[in-house]
Amino acid sequence: MELLVTEGLTKRFGGLVAVNEVNLRIKENEALGIIGPNGSGKTTLFNLLSGFFAPTKGRVVFRGKDVTRLSPEERVKMGMVRTFQLVSVFNSLKVWESLVPCIVWNSDIYHSLWKFMTTAVEEVRDNSIEALKLVGLKDYADSMTAELSYGDKRLLEIAFALAFQPKLLLLDEPFSGLSDVEIGKVLALLRSLKGKTTIGIIEHKISMIVDFVDRLCVMNEGRIICEGKPQEVLADPLVNECYWGKEEVVEEAPSSSAL
Numbered sequence: 001m002e003l004l005v006t007e008g009l010t011k012r013f014g015g016l017v018a019v020n021e022v023n024l025r026i027k028e029n030e031a032l033g034i035i036g037p038n039g040s041g042k043t044t045l046f047n048l049l050s051g052f053f054a055p056t057k058g059r060v061v062f063r064g065k066d067v068t069r070l071s072p073e074e075r076v077k078m079g080m081v082r083t084f085q086l087v088s089v090f091n092s093l094k095v096w097e098s099l100v101p102c103i104v105w106n107s108d109i110y111h112s113l114w115k116f117m118t119t120a121v122e123e124v125r126d127n128s129i130e131a132l133k134l135v136g137l138k139d140y141a142d143s144m145t146a147e148l149s150y151g152d153k154r155l156l157e158i159a160f161a162l163a164f165q166p167k168l169l170l171l172d173e174p175f176s177g178l179s180d181v182e183i184g185k186v187l188a189l190l191r192s193l194k195g196k197t198t199i200g201i202i203e204h205k206i207s208m209i210v211d212f213v214d215r216l217c218v219m220n221e222g223r224i225i226c227e228g229k230p231q232e233v234l235a236d237p238l239v240n241e242c243y244w245g246k247e248e249v250v251e252e253a254p255s256s257s258a259l
């Protein structure tokens, strides 16, 4: 069953068409990779899906409902949660404290003044530590967020997203800026979610996700130019052309060595 469908989704910035007539389908519980050179429209597409941008044209249907005009918060309530290309965490809080807004917002504490007044801090802290356990950060619960490594901040960001119990988790370049060891940790976490949560993952470096995703979509100049099984997509001459055509991604271009 399709969890998310877009129809003719288009976003213009002045004369530039950043996302151009995109018809995307994400099936329930699949892991879909979205790749493409820099500036090909991947992040803009996620901004349209998650409600951070209104489309110039087209629509977004999530869980059978037209959500094109819904706010990001309303989409989160429906189970669509995204992370950002640049790590965004609360450096001045302890690790467990930084999860509190997500825990509170996602529980009945947020909706009931009585519950809010009577809920013990310990209960919120316990829930927060449970969420940290999921991403392997339990031991850092009382550390300052600022002291975490960049890779652990990524894991914390994913913990924020998971605290909302997403049906669809959208990850924008979750490996960017991470060391190989840190990438391994994030990938292990994503593998543990695979098949239970629907995942849309943007990645610039194809080799990072080729073994993880069920399906790949390739964007170039705002359009999906190719989609299908990862190995088939990587063998497509169009995909090679769009990567090799851009000097800055030559090293990351798909090639037989990436397979």
Ligand SMILES: Nc1ncnc2c1ncn2[C@@H]1O[C@H](COP(=O)(O)OP(=O)(O)O)[C@@H](O)[C@H]1O
Pocket: 013, 016, 018, 036, 037, 038, 039, 040, 041, 042, 043, 044, 045
């Ligand atoms: N808020 C914005 N205002 C104007 N142009 C933008 C904005 N966001 C993205 N763009 C442009 O849209 C195009 C696609 O950008 P983006 O979606 O960030 O690409 P990618 O994530 O694939 O690198 C780029 O040309 C970029 O400069």
Ligand SMILES: [Mg+2]
Pocket: 042, 043, 044, 085
């Ligand atoms: Mg981007």
